[in-house]
Amino acid sequence: MRINNLRIEHKHSRVDTTKPLNFTFDGKPYIGYQGDTLASALLANNVKVMARSFKYGRPRGIVGAWAEEPNCLVQIDVGAKTTPDLKATQVELYEGLVAGRTSGWPSLTFDLKSVGGHFSRFMPAGFYYKTFKWPAKFWPMYEHIIRQAAGYGTSPIVADSETYDHKHHHADVLVVGGGAAGLLAAQLAGRSGASVILLDDQSEMGGYLLSTPNTTIGGKSAIEWRDSVIAELKSLPNVSLFTRTTAFGLHDMNMIQAVELLQDHLPHSARQAKQRRERMHRIRATKVVLATGAFERPLVFGNNDVPGVMTVSALTTYFNRYGVACGNHALILTSNDGAYQAVVDLAAGGIKVTLADVRDNINPAWEARLEALGITIYTGFGISEVLGSTAVTGARLSKLNPNDPKEAIAQGVKPRVINQIAIECDVIASSGGLSPTVHLFCHDGGRPTWSDESLAFVVSANGRTNAGIYCVGAVTGVFGLQAGLEKTAETTQEMLSSLGKNSKNQAVNLTTDEIAPSPAQAIFHIPTDKKAFVDFQNDVAVTDIQLAVRENFKSIEHIKRYTALGFGTDQGKLSNVNGFAIAAEALGKSIPEVGTTTYRPAYTPVSFGALAGAHVRETFEPRRYSAMQSAHEKRNAEYETVGNWMRPWYFPKNGEDMHAAVNRECLAARNGVAMLDASTLGKIDIQGKDVREFLNRVYSNAWSQLAPGKCRYGLMLNEAGMVMDDGVTACITDTHFLMTTTTGGAANVLNWLEKWHQTEWPELEVYMTSVTDHWATAALVGPKSREVLAKLCSDIDLSKDAFKFMDWRDGTVAGVPARVCRISFSGELAYEINVDASYGNYVWQELLSAGAELDITPYGTETMHVLRAEKGFIIVGQETDGSVTPLDLDMAWAVGMKKPYSFLGKRSLTRSDTARSDRKQLVGLLTDDPTFVLKEGAQLINSANITPPVHMLGHVTSSYYSAFLGRSIAMGFVIDGIKRRDNDNAIFAYADGKAVAVKIVSSVFVDAEGARHNV
Amino acid sequence: MKKDYSIWTLLSQGLKNHVGWQPTWRSPELKSSYDVVIIGAGGHGLATAYYLAKEHGVKNIAVLEKGFLGGGNTARNTTIVRSNYLWDEAAMLYEHSLKLWEGLTEDINYNVMFSQRGVFNLGHTLQDMRDIERRVNANNLNGIDALALNAQDVKDRIPMINISKNTRFPIMGASYQPRAGVARHDAVAWGFARAASNYGVDIIENCEVTAMDIENGQMRGLQTNKGFIKTARVGCVTAGHSSVIAKMAGIKMPIESHPLQAFVSESLKPILDTVVMSNAVHGYVSQSDKGELVIGAGIDHYTSYTQRGSPHIIEHTAAAIIELFPMFSRVRMNRQWGGIVDTTPDACPIISKTKVAGLYFNCGWGTGGFKATPGSGNVFAHTIAHDAPHPLNAAFSLDRFHTGHLIDEHGAAGVAH
Amino acid sequence: MSNLELNLSQFSPVMQSPLYHFGLAAKQEPMNEGKGVWANEIALLSYICLRGDSNNAAFTKAAKKILGETLPTLPCSLIGTPWGNIYWFSPDEWLIVCPREKRAELQHALQAVLVGVHSQVVDNSGGYTSIILQGKHADNVLQHCTVYNLHSLTENKVVGTTFGKSSVFLHRRNDGQNSAYVLIFRRSFADYIWRYLERAATPYGFGISTL
């Protein structure tokens, strides 16, 4: 019965007409029902024009029923939830849904582009390569116009308010597609006891069965059969089913990415804040069964883009599944038997149907059934032209192989010769056969093959069994339901036995009531002098493909790229094969000779949010914290990220800016006492009888003589001789050393050491274990540091001579076992106090309290940098950039050229270029104006002349204001700099467009003789 | 030489239903001998042939392509063009290329849609900012346009970008090159093919080199699946496959071939009118003339010739883009793909003679080759024509890996997209 | 690292576990059906790293002398000993997790018995912590966090694997009815790992369980 003009109630409809839903499209309110898609609801409301075409602004309507839809891209929702470019055919309707158009300006009824459209003859494929060239300076303006015309939906402009995540699965069998074949495969696999995952991208399983309820399987109606299989699958604990879940990528070794839509189908009121919007499943399956089905291929004919022209499968789906008649008089054009059941269903539903079949001889069984229903069939006819502009009003049929009247007369008969007929109708559907959904199969390198029997690119049933990929159903080119199911059972059994399983009690009755099909005709487009579109979304017409070939774009990849065929968001699901066939014709080649373009993920578009999953905002990447973090927060530290670590940068006090804070911190370290959290430095515990030899090989300096209780600075080179890391290493015993590394380099260094040990020197008896996280380290710095430490440490003799510079001692600090190293990165008297990190915060607090009366000052990395720069100490990664040797750094003292083993990087130091004496070398730099602080990264040049090109001598690596010296200081690299130190002719530092005179000096600005730390 | 492309030819052809258009390039039969053979009909190879014919008067040139022309990295990159490199040698080479880009459409009479929309290289740490300052100053002194911007400057120019301090990689600033931009990658190959073909260059597609005929250190000819070619000079421009070709000549290469992945979103109304790159988060993004966001990822660490990489790389890049532009979270990836990039130890190319006389290599462009297309072809043509490097590529010889004179762009450029 | 409530004037306790700042102790409640996942930190255990060649009899004998059990040599296995669990980390690396009180004794005993034997004994107690994860959705939550195939995580098995963009050692502990997962990981990643876990668990209902 009719509910309204186009909405039909019948028992198979999946739409619940007792549950009306209000929604708006392009600003107008409409009513649909629970179970509708936006497309079915709009069609039921007799909305025909839903989009305007990309290039010519032609009116466009619904062509497909699912992911193949090329035209009707919509903007769903508003504000933070607005989503561009969804296909109206895939949007599930919910109460209050707000949908907008994504094309047509100023409106759908009038699109400015359609004016240009009248000049479409001057805009063939690739026309822009040939023009917009003159005058050259106008190109930016031309481009601006091209850009304004481009694009469908609009991006959100506020951050996404919903969340996403990933979930990882491992299964014996993954079945992709919940149509007839997929359901059967999952059922058999489930019965075998294998762990099975079944995915389907729609809101309910069943696939095309939901559109053909009148066929029967094993005596049951298609729907009953589907229900019974799903019921069984749900009862099996080893089977999991996912709906609204699209497998969009198949990667090496059967890793499938699938995105599950969890909330988009719900009204806002029903969406949960704690639930994800989408979830990406990563499924690693031993066996993959692709039951991805096929999309129906439309035939290409004149004006085939008028709204109201669609595929037969879409027409059937809207009619049977959604209870929507897309018109009252349907003209159906087909090249195969697939369309006939649709004709019968529509006719039975009270729709007037006219059928044109391009074949001269059609299947007698079907002919009989249609005659019984009184349906006119035009055999040997095609559509040469669709009539109507914003909606189909009719079509012109023409005989494909016209009868010649003279012939007839010569034979003495006067048959009524019909070569042209005009038909009035309000909807047109065509079928050129099926195109298997081979996308996933091809993602990891598979290729489909052309089948003359199926007239399609297909994949063989045992797809790539060596890779564990099996294919069942329409994707294999078996289009008959019974044949497909029988082959599915067979293939699934093979798959299961290769898993060492088999499916018990297989008595599944798969007989159907199909009429045995007669052969389809290989035809892709009907001759016409009107525009005939192959790819609707990119406005690619038959003539564009012919032009591309004429211009020598003969590879199918060239044709695709030149015409944009299949480049749209539908990825050419309807258009590709027609395009290949039309190209083949133009090239005078066979379709298999032309082949296909490469299918790449994503099968259908997937949101960036789903790809990112949980890796956004605070969980984007790890932040590492030291044990003292809570104390730093209390002191309102500003942070610097170093590697993954959050390190205090400086500690601003009552509104200080960084410079004020850093000056205060520096002076405290030089004149009183200050404290740095040094916990983040990498620490590697190394033990074994060959530790010294090992260190001799991985460090450039020598380690044979270092006595227990002593520490030494070490410099580490890569094999190319370039500095890669540095740090202080302590000798605990002759067979036990504790190495420290830079904060950022820790992981690399441990990996580097392990790699050399495991691959080159397994004979060396050493073991290495990272203890970076175990030790919390407070660096107590300044002339008064001993005084503070003494308050908390009674069991170490801290006197100058008992506990010398570069010594370490074990003892207790604040009652906590501690390893204290008297080392200094500031040049001051300093102690590094290392404790079990569980005590880190406590000891830090105790030190602060103990130092309170001496105004102990915690400081961050910025002050650390200033203090070390005043001493001319380098920071790996700031003074070095992977192109710097120890000699460039004037650190020859840290290179033990006499060590017996050729340490890592040694040989490279003597390469002809590396050995040059006039390389860029590290020096100190002073400006004339003591208050002027050079820019780090300023380039050093010979004169004040900055007219390019200017020869560069090097650059400033470090530059600070030294509160202690009351002037600015800097370090940098200068060609042959070491020789040029302290000669009077200044060089210049260039930054901010200005050149400033600087003197080259020693890079040690404070206490060259080291008196300050020797107290 | 055939008719130029122009609005007039377009109109007149429009009236004739475009039946009069000639092939964009000729597809002649392979001849038995050539003066110079270029292996690889990508952008660089075709540009090389074009400049050999145009600037060096070489008459008898073939470009051999084992697949379809422009089907390699030319067709797979994210089309970024810039010249703001740190080291003089690299900066001068890329700037030479950028200058050629600026006149390319007119020069080859083919609209390559070079769009100088500017490129931002973001800085996320203090060291990033030092490196940016260093690079920008070096660029200025080399006569290359470049600005150092702070976070607010970046926000003013890119209103959509997230400069909040609370992100894992807060944006502290950027270097900005106004003259940089993007171009239509396929058009570059087709345009050079057409221009070279007009000069008489034979472009032979589906022609695979299977062996080299080298006699006491001198190139004699090439064995191909279409027969033997006699030639004394061969230029190899085969990007990811360079090691494979070099092996035919017994030459070792300091090259590893890695997958480099990229993806595009669905087509959107104009939202981003410039190019944003970030090495720290491993992502870079621009919007194409069609409206797609074109997004590049970092490389996969393993070597591969499959033109596909691992999905977690793409997933990370999507996350990185959301970190920079949180509103893109609901935008959808339409299509992803991979190329094979030929990486070198110093992230700089090799444009060099070899120990085989008459055999030249142009490779090692890694992730940054597209921007160099015209410049690379231009200096390589010079190198082949004179059997000696052009001043601009002298530093990019193979022997730098023996002397140690590397041009280490890793320090400042990181992934040199 | 926000949501932090520490009164520094009366600073206590002396020891702080890596997740101390989340104040889990105050939030814990007895497990109930209301929530799908329960977690808590097993704070302040001791972690001793032991390195040595399992084919070196001198090493294995010596170790057994102290540990009372032969070091597990089956890949990814763990055994219980009077000291605590011993986890196989690699053919030449084990982690011994014991109560704090036993740390010094165990460490010194091992060091003493291994003098002159190619080996390494390292106290990493400050460097690690553990999280226990239980409840009917514990598996689901872990599937969001790690790429490891949990089906093959049988009891008495420990695996090193990914957790978000960090890594953990993971094993399944049998608490009678409801089996629980235990995650062992580095201190400095604790904040990230807890936040990641909490995010993953939220849709299932997340509670802090009493231990």
Added chain:
Amino acid sequence: MFVINCPHCQEAREEEEFHYEGEAFIARPAAPEAETDEAWGDYLFMKKNPKGWHWEMWSHASACRKIFVVKRNTANHTIAGSWTLSEARKAYDKEQSDAEMTKA
């Protein structure tokens, strides 16, 4: 995205647990000082980078931290096997000598 068998953990694991460590069996010259700049440069930088079977190193970064060897086909991403460094050395040397034999 690969599944790689770790010969130490003796289990097939997801690629994300591993780090790629480059071409296997690049031996460090015994006496670097005796090498010419050219020979040393070759050792430092030159790579086989084959299209086809490749002997390469991976480390099981998030588990046992051991470096091991995988034989992987760079043209199609199939993996022939994985071995500990010492086992791999034998397998590799045998393959080399067999290749020599067939040449001879």
